[in-house]
Amino acid sequence: MSIEALPPAAPDRSAVPVLEVEELTVTFTRRGERPTRAVDGVSFSVAAGETIGLVGESGCGKSVTSLAVMGLLPRRGVQVGGSVRFNGAELIGAPDRTLRELRGADMAMVFQDPLSSLNPTVPIGTQVTEVLVEHRDMSGKRAVAEAADLLDRVGIPDPTRRLKEYPHQLSGGMRQRALIAMALACSPRLLIADEPTTALDVTIQAQILELLRELVVDTGTALVMITHDLGVVAGLCDRVHVMYAGKVIETADRHELFARPRQPYTGGLLASVPRLDAGRGTPLTPIRGSARDAIPWAEGCAFAPRCDNAQDDCLTEVAGSTVPLEYDGPGRELRCRHPLTYPRQTPAGAPSSGSTDSGSTSSGSTASGAGR
Amino acid sequence: MLRFTVRRLLQLVPILLGLSVLLFAWLRALPGGPAQAALGERATPEDIEQYNRLFGLDQPIWIQYLRFLQRAVTLDFGNSTQYGRPVTEVFFERFPGTIELTLAAMVFAIGVGIPLGYVAARRYGSALDSASVVGSLLGVAVPVFFLAYLLRLLFAVELGWLPGSGRQDVRIDATRITNFYVLDGLLTREWDAAWDALLHLVLPALALGTIPLAIIVRITRASVLDVVNEDYVRTANAKGLSAATVRRRHVVRNALLPVSTTIGLQTGLLLSGAVLTETVFAFGGVGLALRDAITYRDFAILQGFILLLAVVYVLVNLLVDISYGVLDPRVRVR
Numbered sequence: 001m002s003i004e005a006l007p008p009a010a011p012d013r014s015a016v017p018v019l020e021v022e023e024l025t026v027t028f029t030r031r032g033e034r035p036t037r038a039v040d041g042v043s044f045s046v047a048a049g050e051t052i053g054l055v056g057e058s059g060c061g062k063s064v065t066s067l068a069v070m071g072l073l074p075r076r077g078v079q080v081g082g083s084v085r086f087n088g089a090e091l092i093g094a095p096d097r098t099l100r101e102l103r104g105a106d107m108a109m110v111f112q113d114p115l116s117s118l119n120p121t122v123p124i125g126t127q128v129t130e131v132l133v134e135h136r137d138m139s140g141k142r143a144v145a146e147a148a149d150l151l152d153r154v155g156i157p158d159p160t161r162r163l164k165e166y167p168h169q170l171s172g173g174m175r176q177r178a179l180i181a182m183a184l185a186c187s188p189r190l191l192i193a194d195e196p197t198t199a200l201d202v203t204i205q206a207q208i209l210e211l212l213r214e215l216v217v218d219t220g221t222a223l224v225m226i227t228h229d230l231g232v233v234a235g236l237c238d239r240v241h242v243m244y245a246g247k248v249i250e251t252a253d254r255h256e257l258f259a260r261p262r263q264p265y266t267g268g269l270l271a272s273v274p275r276l277d278a279g280r281g282t283p284l285t286p287i288r289g290s291a292r293d294a295i296p297w298a299e300g301c302a303f304a305p306r307c308d309n310a311q312d313d314c315l316t317e318v319a320g321s322t323v324p325l326e327y328d329g330p331g332r333e334l335r336c337r338h339p340l341t342y343p344r345q346t347p348a349g350a351p352s353s354g355s356t357d358s359g360s361t362s363s364g365s366t367a368s369g370a371g372r
Numbered sequence: 373m374l375r376f377t378v379r380r381l382l383q384l385v386p387i388l389l390g391l392s393v394l395l396f397a398w399l400r401a402l403p404g405g406p407a408q409a410a411l412g413e414r415a416t417p418e419d420i421e422q423y424n425r426l427f428g429l430d431q432p433i434w435i436q437y438l439r440f441l442q443r444a445v446t447l448d449f450g451n452s453t454q455y456g457r458p459v460t461e462v463f464f465e466r467f468p469g470t471i472e473l474t475l476a477a478m479v480f481a482i483g484v485g486i487p488l489g490y491v492a493a494r495r496y497g498s499a500l501d502s503a504s505v506v507g508s509l510l511g512v513a514v515p516v517f518f519l520a521y522l523l524r525l526l527f528a529v530e531l532g533w534l535p536g537s538g539r540q541d542v543r544i545d546a547t548r549i550t551n552f553y554v555l556d557g558l559l560t561r562e563w564d565a566a567w568d569a570l571l572h573l574v575l576p577a578l579a580l581g582t583i584p585l586a587i588i589v590r591i592t593r594a595s596v597l598d599v600v601n602e603d604y605v606r607t608a609n610a611k612g613l614s615a616a617t618v619r620r621r622h623v624v625r626n627a628l629l630p631v632s633t634t635i636g637l638q639t640g641l642l643l644s645g646a647v648l649t650e651t652v653f654a655f656g657g658v659g660l661a662l663r664d665a666i667t668y669r670d671f672a673i674l675q676g677f678i679l680l681l682a683v684v685y686v687l688v689n690l691l692v693d694i695s696y697g698v699l700d701p702r703v704r705v706r
Contacts, residue, residue: 072609096615104612111610116603119622121629121700130621131611166701182611 016088017045017192018222019069020109021049023082026061026068032078038064040246040297043274046222052211053237053254055223056268057291061246062226063112066192070109071099086190099304105135112195114175118167124151124178125163131185148182150181154211173204180211187219194226209235230364239331242266245294245302248325250332252364262339263326264309297322301337309338373694380690391682392444392675396437399671405429406453409669427453438574440675441651449676459676462661467680469539469682470657472569473650474642476577482586482635489592489631490624496597499544504589506517511586520579525573535572537654544568546599567631576653580646584638595627602626629700643688644681 026039029071039061046052055064067073068080071091073280082090086107091099103109112119119127128147132138138146144163151159154177167175183191190330193212197205213236215321225237233240233254240257242250250263261267268287287306294302296313301307301323304314314337329336407423408415415423421706424430427450428439443450449459492504539553540546546565549556554573557566597604600623608622650659658677665673697703 070610072606100609100612100614102612103610111603111607111609113603117607119604119608119626121625122621123701126621130613130617134611134613134617168702179607182607334404 004295017047018087020045020085021065021069021083021225022085023070024065024084025079025081026064026073027079027081028077029079029132035079042241042243042246042248043082043152044251045046045224045240046224048222049220050237050239051216051223051225051237053227053233053240054243055227055230056231056243057228060243061290062243063194064211066109066194066224066226066245070103070107070192072103072109101135104131104183104188105186105191106188108186108188110176110179110183110191110193110196114179114197115167115199118175120167120249122353123164123166125171128163128185129180129184135186138309147181150185151178154178154184155207156181172200173207174356176204176208177206177211180208180215184215188221190222190224191215192224192226194230196225197227197229197232205232211234212218230269242269242351244296245291247297247302247322248333250302250337251325253331256332260340260342262332262334263303263336264340265303267340268306288337301335309336309340311338313337339366373697377690377694380607380686380693384686388679388682389688392441392679393437394442395675395678396433399669399674400433402669404669406669406671409667410453411648427451427672437665444676444679449679451671452665452670452673453674454664454670456581459672460679462673463552463658463677463680464658466658466661469553470643470645470650471657472539472554472658473576473580473655473657474639477581477642477646478584478635478639480577481588481638485585485588486592486628486631489589490596490627491591492589493596501593502531504593508586508589514582515654516579516583516646517648519582520576520649523575523579524652532636533567534574536575539569539656541568541570541572543704550572572655576649576655579652580642581589584635584642587634587638588631589687592627592631596623596682599623599627629696632699633692633696636688636695640685640688640692643684645677 015311018073022043024039024042025037027035027037029035042061042065044052044054052114056062057160060102061098064073069084069091073080080092082092086102091102108151118124125144125147128150129143130136130332132143132146147163151162156177158188161176162170162174167178168179176199180196183291190202191212196212197208200208209232212223212225215221223236227233239251239253240246242257242263244265250257250266257266261270261323265287268285271285272287274284289306290310296302297303300315301310304310307314323335323337325333325335328339404428405420405424406427407420411419411423421430428436431439440450447460451457452459452462455462488504492501524536527534535541544562544565546553546557546562546569548561549559553569554566557563557569604626605618605622608618612653613622637705645657645659645662647659649655649697650657651663654660660682661673664670665677
């Protein structure tokens with residue numbers, strides 16, 4: 001089943017978002033060092049049955065964003081600002097007990113590395129049942145039966161036997177399924193998946209993604225996918241937020257984003273993906289430098305040092321304000337002074353697929369940017 | 373599991389053979405001899421010769437060794453030249469004392485060390501944390517005999533709160549069954565004897581337990597600091613488990629794995645005799661017996677005790693390995 005054929009899970013699911021994040025900031029402070037702002041004014045929202053993607057390179061702040069939403073950041077040396085509302089209730093500054101009651105029950109998370117995310121000395125069964133015991137007041141046999149049922153639902157064969165086994169006895173895909181089973185134990189309204197397929201091989205990746213997709217369809221769970229893998233985005237996400245150096249720099253619907261990336265960084269990400277139809281020997285076009293080359297947003301556009309479209313005004317900031325995230329056509333937002341533009345005909349080499357829609361026009365920038 | 377255990381037990385054979393050869397050679401290389409020590413410096417050569425003949429010490433060394441070996445396999449290590457009794461008998465009289473002392477010392481070290489290490493880690497960087505780090509450094513650095521004398525001087529001699537020597541007040545006429553004095557007191561319902569024996573354990577246990585305590589604090593602290601940053605602890609928190617469940621099932625359980633190894637090794641070490649502590653407190657365990665045996669060149673006691681203690685040490689380590697498999701499923705032996 002594809003995303004387009006998704007039946008509405010709630011009558012007006014766009015009206016009340018499950019999760020609303022507004023101007024979220026996370027600052028890490030260490031004694032003797034300058035504070036680092038890992039997340040810098042990030043806003044997004046997810047409705048029931050919707051899947052959004054937070055996309056970016058390592059260190060762009062996407063994982064920290066998810067941990068801040070879950071309230072899982074360490075208390076010491078971390079300042080979280082802005083607002084995170086879950087079903088309308090503010091989570092920032094909420095007491096630890098409230099958060100613990102929500103976590104695992106109404107909002108759950110699946111992590112990147114399934115082996116290190118499971119306790120090596122506790123059987124899988126206990127790690128599943130403890131959620132049921134904690135949040136659904138189950139005990140003993142009922143919890144075990146429910147756990148077996150959960151493992152079965154996420155596609156683990158012979159679940160009763162697996163419950164008694166330890167994480168190291170399971171394969172990588174099986175472990176990730178077990179983690180997903182734990183996250184699903186209480187039918188959460190929000191699921192955050194932080195690069196859930198990174199540690200898995202490709203065939204298993206596809207199975208896990210399919211599992212998550214079915215989950216969204218079947219239960220109307222709001223899903224936040226955190227990933228650097230554009231393939232995952234293409235297969236799963238309704239809306240995509242591209243992050244760079246702690247800020248969202250482009251927001252668009254999936255099709256729009258793949259057809260006409262506007263931020264040169266997004267364009268670069270798409271151009272970095274190897275393509276089968278590109279012909280043998282065609283060199284890949286990576287983005288220059290690394291995320292470490294980013295400059296502070298206060299000094300201009302953080303991506304400017306790596307950007308082919310960068311002009312002088314990208315680095316000279318007016319009145320100390322950063323490049324704003326602005327309306328960029330219906331359903332789109334963009335943080336860029338010199339975005340990629342598209343004429344009526346798609347330029348050769350642009351990472352688009354036969355869209356005839358005219359791109360929005362922006363003055364004074366080069367049309368060839370997308371191809372590079 | 374069974375094969376693993378059997379293999380480890382078989383490894384004992386070469387260990388004991390090698391050790392016995394070394395022991396034999398080493399003891400006979402010592403200046404003086406059992407005759408000299410037993411008969412005093414005014415003993416005539418005839419006296420010494422007769423003494424040596426009596427204990428078979430006039431034979432060539434390899435014959436002595438073979439005879440020793442022959443009897444040792446039946447747990448007969450000959451008679452002590454000091455006590456004139458079989459070595460094994462003396463051993464089973466003395467070893468319970470050492471076991472009691474070791475248990476008391478380890479109860480102290482574990483009971484204080486693990487909670488202290490845990491709290492220090494959770495309050496990383498606090499005054500309590502710094503104090504525990506410095507304190508544990510001090511605990512390892514202070515010589516045991518010095519600490520033992522200090523404790524004895526303060527609590528036994530000056531304050532008179534606790535007994536400072538022996539395993540039991542001489543005025544108590546206790547019945548002996550197992551030679552575990554505390555246990556004997558309980559078995560025979562001689563409560564005053566049991567209580568008195570327990571009090572006699574306190575000061576030696578504090579002195580002896582200090583080094584294991586310091587090591588346990590450090591390892592627990594380091595281990596907890598590692599584990600709280602593990603991904604699976606984050607997962608446990610993401611599941612919304614109560615703080616107590618996260619602590620018990622996910623932090624402490626894993627943090628104690630390296631600690632359990634240390635506990636096992638330290639226990640084995642203490643069981644092999646705490647010569648210094650037992651000497652200061654005149655505590656009648658194997659440590660004191662070994663010291664006396666060296667003074668009196670009591671070859672039989674030294675040979676027998678050291679070999680028996682080697683067996684104990686290997687067995688304790690085997691137990692540690694097996695228990696590690698129980699605690700950590702990843703190293704479970706099949």
